[in-house]
Amino acid sequence: MFDLDIRLQLGRFERELIVQSDAPVLALTGYSGSGKTSVLNAVAGLIRPTRGHIRIGSRLLFDASQGIDVPVHQRRIGFVFQDARLFPHYSVRDNLLYGQRGAVVAKAARFQLDPLVELLGLEALLPRRPVNLSGGEAQRVAIGRALLAQPDILLLDEPLSALDRTRRERLLTFFETLRDQFRLPIIYVSHAADEVRRLTTAIHEFDS
Numbered sequence: 001m002f003d004l005d006i007r008l009q010l011g012r013f014e015r016e017l018i019v020q021s022d023a024p025v026l027a028l029t030g031y032s033g034s035g036k037t038s039v040l041n042a043v044a045g046l047i048r049p050t051r052g053h054i055r056i057g058s059r060l061l062f063d064a065s066q067g068i069d070v071p072v073h074q075r076r077i078g079f080v081f082q083d084a085r086l087f088p089h090y091s092v093r094d095n096l097l098y099g100q101r102g103a104v105v106a107k108a109a110r111f112q113l114d115p116l117v118e119l120l121g122l123e124a125l126l127p128r129r130p131v132n133l134s135g136g137e138a139q140r141v142a143i144g145r146a147l148l149a150q151p152d153i154l155l156l157d158e159p160l161s162a163l164d165r166t167r168r169e170r171l172l173t174f175f176e177t178l179r180d181q182f183r184l185p186i187i188y189v190s191h192a193a194d195e196v197r198r199l200t201t202a203i204h205e206f207d208s
């Protein structure tokens with residue numbers, strides 16, 4: 001499922017990552033500043049590794065030796081950033097629908113608005129603007145928006161950090177659904193290994 005062998009150089013910061021795993025969820029954990037978000041940026045195509053390759057499922061996204069570097073908009077990746085990054089001038093509903101724009105939303109599409117609104121508990125929030133959401137609510141909207149773009153791969157950067165225990169629990173269950181029913185490959189960044197143990201045994205810890 002995941003075959004990553006990359007080297008990143010950002011100013012003086014360097015990070016190597018070599019992972020091969022058949023697990024559906026790959027977790028990256030480690031201290032602040034260890035390069036977790038940078039790896040997600042490389043997978044999304046926002047920064048370019050200095051060498052190596054990135055293959056997820058059947059998709060080869062980057063291979064320096066073959067000169068392959070799939071453009072960001074063709075990677076079909078849903079990226080949920082640490083700060084939700086919703087459009088402040090759009091309602092929650094319009095933020096969600098923005099995710100659908102450009103995506104082929106056939107009746108058979110994996111992710112549909114109404115079931116996602118229900119799964120993520122967003123009904124009451126639909127008319128609100130992001131400024132009137134808590135951090136955890138905004139994060140749930142960002143997850144819905146990312147999924148409505150019908151991604152092949154989901155990148156989650158510390159998605160539970162703004163949530164209380166009950167909401168954490170519900171979202172973890174939701175991620176298990178994405179993993180088991182939708183079979184969506186997920187790279188999940190967290191600084192806490194215990195947070196991700198429920199989702200996967202494929203945990204790569206940056207400890208140096």
Ligand SMILES: Nc1ncnc2c1ncn2[C@@H]1O[C@H](COP(=O)(O)OP(=O)(O)OP(=O)(O)O)[C@@H](O)[C@H]1O
Nearest residue numbers: 010011012013031032033034035036037038039191
């Ligand atoms: N464009 C850049 N130029 C120089 N250094 C950078 C650049 N982008 C990131 N860095 C540095 O790379 C290192 C890794 O950053 P990154 O955000 O990937 O870490 P992280 O593990 O995700 O951290 P956190 O858990 O705090 O989010 C940091 O020291 C950061 O300052």
